[in-house]
Amino acid sequence: MPTTAIDTAAGREAAAAAGITISDPRTGEVLWTVPEADAGTVAQAVEVARSAAPDWAAAAPAERGAALKAAARALDAAARELAGLNASETGRPVEEALAGIGAAVSTLEQYAELAPVHRGHSLRGNRLAADYTVAEPHGVAVLLTPWNDPVAVACGLIGAALATGNAVIHKPSERCPRLGEALGEVLAPAFPPGVFLTVSGGAVVGALLSQSEVDVLAHVGSSAAGARIARAGALTGAHVIRENGGNDPLLVDRDVDPAWAAEQAAIGAFSNSGQICTSVERIYVHRDIAEDFTAALQAEAARRNADGSVAPLVDLRMRDQVHAHVADALEQGARALEGGAVPDGPGSFYPATVLSGCTDRMQVMAEETFGPVAPIQVVDTFDDGLRQACSGRYGLAATVLSSNIAHIQQAVAALPVGTVKVNEVFGGAPGGAAQPRGESGAGFGYGPELLDEFSRVKVVHIAAPPSATDESPHSPEEARP
Known part of the structure; x- marks a missing residue:
């Protein structure tokens, strides 16, 4: 349901019976039910955004930047309340949620600064003419965002879309609808x-928005949903930006300290309970250090399980998926050195899990697990590991x-991914952007390049007319082809 001055009472009443029910991931207790938008509400949101888009596109970039700064200040003021909703709906610890909101504030401020300096290019042509490009907004942008870092990811897309003059319809994940609203x-x-x-709803609402006559579809989420959105965009002509699933490998060479490498692996596999798009999903470790590395990673997982630092998964459906991957690996001969079983008690907790003896035939190595699972495959050489990682x-x-x-240069050249990280599983400079490949998506995500994704380019050619004293026009040779 749009959170602006739109009359959505009828839509809310019609959707109330099909609302989204959210349970606390820690206790299993039902928290609330949030109504879903109906087809009429979606159509109304598109109509309202379409009406508002021309004036916003005509606003000076500095004016749009000032509005984004005001939004950043408001977000910062509401951080504690939003972090509490994030913790309630997704299980993410409040301090981690606050860090995500802090990143979102910085992102909005970044795009507020970039908006006035987002520029085109001059083109070399006739010396008596001017050729340049102008960036213009697409129009109406639909943003479909995930639950695992819901405020930070959403504000990346929101900031870039609004900075470039697009009107925005945001559909947050149905796993955190109250937070999204x-x-x-x-x-x-x-x-x-x-x-x-803002429009609330699940897959049906996402499909209605994707099939609407809008100009941009930006999606962060699963590859299956991303493929459906890409097909919808192909039919409507909308520009599609996707950051979708991943099965990110970690390649551990023979010449590194195994304890340090295990710490990096644990950070990559267990942070946010493995529910990060770029989590470590599969590990290839050189045989020469495999025993020490595996023992150290097992100890890291055991420590996290003992101190209760592994937060619950977002819901029981996600836990079922994670455990199905682990069970498949165990059935095919893998060993659970730590974790690997559904714990007793309420909520959707799953322990930090270390699996040895894994092969690429196992789902936990071939698919995106999206849980606190570290599957290990031992390789005889760096080249063997790199081949598997590719x-x-x-x-x-x-x-x-x-x-x-x-080896580092060889890996950078060979790995068919949008981002290669060397000797640090997370990190990177502010403003970084990348282009996912394969089923992980397409288009730049984040950074200054995202402003280009939300813009269309117009080429302008201006020539001087013949002056009153110049009776001959420019020669044909000077004309632009």
Whole structure:
């Protein structure tokens, strides 16, 4: 339901029976039910955004930047409340949720600064003419965002789309609908009416939005949903931006400290309970250090399980998927050195799990598990590990731990992914962007390049007319082809 001055009472009443029910991931207790938008509400949101888009596109970039700064201030003021909703709906610890919201504030501020300096290019042509490009907004952008870092990811797309002059319809994940609505209520007042709308719902609402006559579809989420959105965009002509699933490999060379490598692996596999797009999903470790590495990673997992630092998965459906991958590996001969079983008690907890003896035939190595699972495959040489790391249909990110510059350069050249991380599983400079490959998506995500994704380019050629004293026009040779 749009969180602006739109009359959605009828839509809410019609959708109330098919609302989204959210349970606390820690206790299993039902928290609330949030109504879903119906087809009429979706159509109304598109109409309102379409009406608001021209004036927002005509606003000066500095004016749009000022609005984004106001939105960032409002988000910062509401951080504690939003972090509490994030913890309630997804199970993410409040301090981690606050860190994500802090990143979102910084992202909005970044795009507020970039908006006035987002520029075109001059083109070399006739010396008496001017050729240049102008960036223009597409129009109406639909943003479909995930639950695993819901505020930070959403604000990356929101900031870039609004900075470039698009009107925005945001559909947050159905796994955190109350948080998504609250985020809309915080941000929308910073912009003119109709420029930023929020619509709640699940896959049906996402399909309705994707099939609407809008200009941009930006999606962060599963590869299956991304493929459906890409097909919808192909039919409507919308520009599609996707960051989708990943099965990110970690390649551990023989010349690194195994304890340090295990710490990196644990950070990559267990942070946010493995529910990060670029989590470590599969590990290839050189045989020479495999025993020490595996023992150290087992100890890291055991420590996290003992101190209760592994938060619950978002819901029971996600836990069922994670455990199905683990059970498949165990049935095919893998060993659970730590974890690997569904715990007793309420909620959707799953322990940090270390699996040895894994092969690429196992789902836990071939698919995106999206849980706190570290599957290990031992390889005889760096080349063997790199070959395995390059396999699969995803292409989001990969990490290489090595002191061998030749191996590092070889991996950078060979890995078919959008981001290669060397000797650090997470991190990177502010403003970084990448282009996912394969089933992991397409188009730049984040950074200054995302402004280009939300813009169309117009080429302008201006020639001087013949002056009153110049009776001959330019020669044909000077004409632009």
